[in-house]
Amino acid sequence: MILEIDMGNTRLKWRILNQRLVLAQGAMGIEAPLDLLLDRIESYRTALSSVTVVSVVGDLLEQKLADWSIEYLKLQPVFVRSGAICGPVRNGYSEPQMLGVDRWLGIVAAYRVSAGACIVVSCGTAITLDLVAQDGKHLGGFIAPGLNLMLDSLTSRTRQIKLDGVIPELGLSPAVATSGAVYSACGAMLTGLIDNGMKQLHRLDQNTGFQMIFTGGDAARLLSFYPQALVVPDLVLDGLACVLDYPQRLE
Incomplete structure (x- = not known):
């Protein structure tokens, strides 16, 4: 065990x-x-x-x-640390060890699941988005503040913005109350990041087909915008199994 x-x-x-x-x-x-x-x-x-x-x-x-x-x-x-290659997956960083190991393992596991081009979105303390080509090459990615960091920055750095205690479903429409305006802005920022990732993958890989894979604590909040996405809660741990090459459940 x-x-x-x-x-x-x-x-x-x-x-x-x-x-x-x-x-x-x-x-x-x-x-x-x-x-x-x-x-x-x-x-x-x-x-x-x-x-x-x-x-x-x-x-x-x-x-x-x-x-x-x-x-x-x-x-x-x-x-486990980030490596240059794992099976067909190739690290896109010129210094492979500088890619966050959680991102590396997520990329490896996501490519195993998708068996092709994919966008890997990890929705945790930070939002990370990585692009993987059809042949397994990591094409780079993006790092941004996660939802709670966005909210904390507004409430801690402003005097008048007060938010409701429970985060509602994120939206994109203009709001007529302060909390709603903040949550809609967060939704717009997050979907803007992901939509740009989709555009960049099309440009870099010239491939029209790809799988979207979400992981992390806030992944479910984005599913209303991307119902085609596959949520894999233990993506990083699944990547551990791939990298260490012991029996795994991603087959």
Whole structure:
């Protein structure tokens, strides 16, 4: 059994994989005590053979996780980094290691799902959008503030903008109330980014067919604009399976 861990900016996602079967999975705050994770995986602990990790949080939290894994699981975790190539997928960066590893794994997994050209949209703390050509070449991407960062920047940097407590469904139409105006603007900005990505993929790959793949906590908020998109919640963890070449469930 394998314990897979995705250390993101705000959340730590995990799952236990046995061959192609996900036995357990969950999420917690990235700063939460790792004892919480230990409690949730206790029944599988002695059966674990490896711990694989994708991380964007830096050395301090990575070392904390490594120490925890060695002490409590008796396993040295493997931290996956971005590479130049994985099967047919080729990293578009001139310095491949500089591409965020979460983006790299998402690209690898998305190409495995689509078996062709695709747009990969990760809707988390940041919004990232990556373009992949029909032959698997990464054509580059975009990074922008995520929805909550957009909202936080307005409420923290202005004096008069106050928002409702619950984020409604995003729209595009002009609004006659402050909250609605903000949420519609966010919708317009996000769809503008994605529409530009679609335009650029057509230009760069000269291919009319591609799959849109969404992942991340806010992915569902964009589905009303792009109902053709496929939502893959564990895209980064699926990419771990591809890169490490152990039995996976993307076939």
